[in-house]
Amino acid sequence: MRESHSVRGIGSRHSFTDIADAVDLIDLSSIGRPPEFNADARSIAVSGTASYADVARSLRSHGAALRNLASLPHISVAGAISTGTHGSGAAHGNLATSVAGLEFIASSGEIISIDRQTPDFEGMVVALGALGVITTVTLDVDFDYEISQHVYNDLPLDLVIDQLGMILNTAYSVSIFTTFAGLVRGQVGQVWIKRRTDGSDQSMSPRSTFLDAPAATIQHHPVPGLDASSCTRQLGEPGLWSERLPHFRMGFTPSSGNEIQSEFFVDAEDGDAAFDALRRVSADFSDRLMVAEIRAIAADEMWMSPHYQRASVGFHFTWLAGNNDGVVRTVQQALEPFAPRPHWGKFFDATLFDPSTAYEMFDDFVEMTVRLDPHGVFRNSWWRRVISS
Numbered sequence: 419m420r421e422s423h424s425v426r427g428i429g430s431r432h433s434f435t436d437i438a439d440a441v442d443l444i445d446l447s448s449i450g451r452p453p454e455f456n457a458d459a460r461s462i463a464v465s466g467t468a469s470y471a472d473v474a475r476s477l478r479s480h481g482a483a484l485r486n487l488a489s490l491p492h493i494s495v496a497g498a499i500s501t502g503t504h505g506s507g508a509a510h511g512n513l514a515t516s517v518a519g520l521e522f523i524a525s526s527g528e529i530i531s532i533d534r535q536t537p538d539f540e541g542m543v544v545a546l547g548a549l550g551v552i553t554t555v556t557l558d559v560d561f562d563y564e565i566s567q568h569v570y571n572d573l574p575l576d577l578v579i580d581q582l583g584m585i586l587n588t589a590y591s592v593s594i595f596t597t598f599a600g601l602v603r604g605q606v607g608q609v610w611i612k613r614r615t616d617g618s619d620q621s622m623s624p625r626s627t628f629l630d631a632p633a634a635t636i637q638h639h640p641v642p643g644l645d646a647s648s649c650t651r652q653l654g655e656p657g658l659w660s661e662r663l664p665h666f667r668m669g670f671t672p673s674s675g676n677e678i679q680s681e682f683f684v685d686a687e688d689g690d691a692a693f694d695a696l697r698r699v700s701a702d703f704s705d706r707l708m709v710a711e712i713r714a715i716a717a718d719e720m721w722m723s724p725h726y727q728r729a730s731v732g733f734h735f736t737w738l739a740g741n742n743d744g745v746v747r748t749v750q751q752a753l754e755p756f757a758p759r760p761h762w763g764k765f766f767d768a769t770l771f772d773p774s775t776a777y778e779m780f781d782d783f784v785e786m787t788v789r790l791d792p793h794g795v796f797r798n799s800w801w802r803r804v805i806s807s
Contacts, residue, residue, distance in 0.1 A: 419444075419551065420527040425795055427551035429467060429497030432490070433763040434679050437501070437546065437800045444551055451554065455480050460559050461518050466496030466552035470513075471668040473557065474660035483562040486510040486591070487663040489711075496552035501763035502544045502723045504732065505663060506612075506713035507591045508583075508686070509619070512725055514543045515718045519556035522549060525795035529553070541721040541783050546762055546805075548787040548796045564615045565590065565662035567652045568624055569638045570631035573606040577629050579697075582690040585629070586714035586731065589613040589621035591663060594712040595640045598700035608638060612663060615656050624654050640665060641709045641736070676739040677708060680746050681732055681761035683724045686714060688756040689731030695752045696733065703745035708736040721779035724759040732761075743767070768804045 419425060424441035431438070451465040453476040462482070464473055470484070471491040477483060486505040488498060495513075497503075504512035519533040520543065530550065532542055542549060573594065578585065586592050589611045596607035609631060613621030626633050637646035637653070648670035650662050661667070684692045693712065711734040715725050724730065735749065742765065750758060750770045759776055760766035774780045784805065791797065797806070 419523050419525060419795075422795060423793075424798060425525075425551070426547055426798065427466070427496065429494035430469060430492060432493050432497060433501070434765045435763065435800060436798070437763055438497070439800065440796075440798050446551070446553060455482070455559075459518075461556050462559055463519070463554055463556045464495060466494065466522075466555055468495050469493060470495065470498070470664075471660075474668070477559060477562070478658075478660075480559075481562050482559040483659045484557065485516060485560055486513070487660065488513060489593075489665045491660065491664045491666070491668050495555045495557070497763070499543055499555065500545055500547050500552070501761065502720070502725065503761070503763065504713070504715045504725070505591060506586075506593050506715070508587045508714040508729070509716055510591075511716045511718040512720075512723060514720050514723060515716075516558045517543050517555060518558050520552060521554035522552045524550045525791045525793060530790075538782075538786055540719045541779060541786055544720040544723045544762075545787070546722060546801070548801065549790050550796065563618075563659050564656045565612050565659055566615055566624070566654045566656045567610065567612045567650060567662050568628075568654050569634040569652050570609045570611070570628040571607075571634055571638075572600075573609050573631040574629060575601055575604045575606050575697075578606045579690055579694050581629075582693055582712070582731070583686060583714075585609065586689070586712070588628075590619040592714065593665070596710050596712070597642060597707060598697070598704040598710065601697055601700060607642075608634075608640070610640075610652075610665070640711065678737045678739060678742055679735065679764045680737065680742075680749065680766055681734040681764050682750065682753055682758040682766070683715070683728075683730040683732045683761070684753060684756040684758050686729040686731050689714075692731065692733065692753055692756045692758075695755070696749065699748055699752045702748045706737050706740070706742055706745045708738060710735050721783050722762075722773075722777060724761060726777060726779075734761075737765075768807070771804075773805060
């Protein structure tokens, strides 16, 4: 670290931009760091390169769980928290909100340990890789629980536009999938409803229809027509939290191939209007779209979190491989009246987004990165294009 002029740590390589690029890439995955479970503190310390699937396996023997997971269990903990990656659920913050402590190597070679008592902690978790290479993450844990998952097809468009907030608050975790192609028939697509079987989350009771959308009778993949064998079990079959909260199963390749992802977050109060705005321009981007996903995320206090002090609705897009500059620009312009914030690890048009006005603590964050990394070892071309500009 001390010898490098440009460095980043390698995680699960799930970013869709050059946010993780550098001249020197350091892979810490071969450095053994066994997980440490602390029953008294209700926490677990894991390697930054550990995947969430690794964490889930480590927690199983302790009867413990994380409060939420992203769609994929394959992503690394350090990369996910650094970019504000999230799961779904109006009551759940993004994955960074479960971080109780961090250890990272600064550009000086010093190993720095922080926790919630550290000044500026809220600025040091979703840090975009700009502070150092994360070696250890300590996560809050809860007692384990089970989830049952139901999928409903052909959700009526008019109800989504009128009641998006209610739909996303229906259960512990809710996702709406659409290709936007079915909107001309008045149908949005699939809604995936994940409820705790212990009833602690006040989820809806399973039923044969949901807002006139019939329950699926076979397993589904989020992308219409793709094999669902890689997806977590549906049809109401209860399973451990780690086997239902992600959309995709551990040990399976979730990707359909060579695709690009984008995601934008708006204030939850603007979710229905933002969806309607996307619907109106969908003819200009739907031919490049594999599938879109709509989710809810709770507000948090992380300085550079896309959900900073704003309960959010996220609009996630999986694009076909190729030049998607035009369609992403169309999406961002449609969402412009709602002050969208992009997912830091996914593709967006930086010329249409000014983080200095989007984030109240932006100047404090930049000052902190300069203080901890005075020579700019971690400030790569992505940083100079998106943040410094």
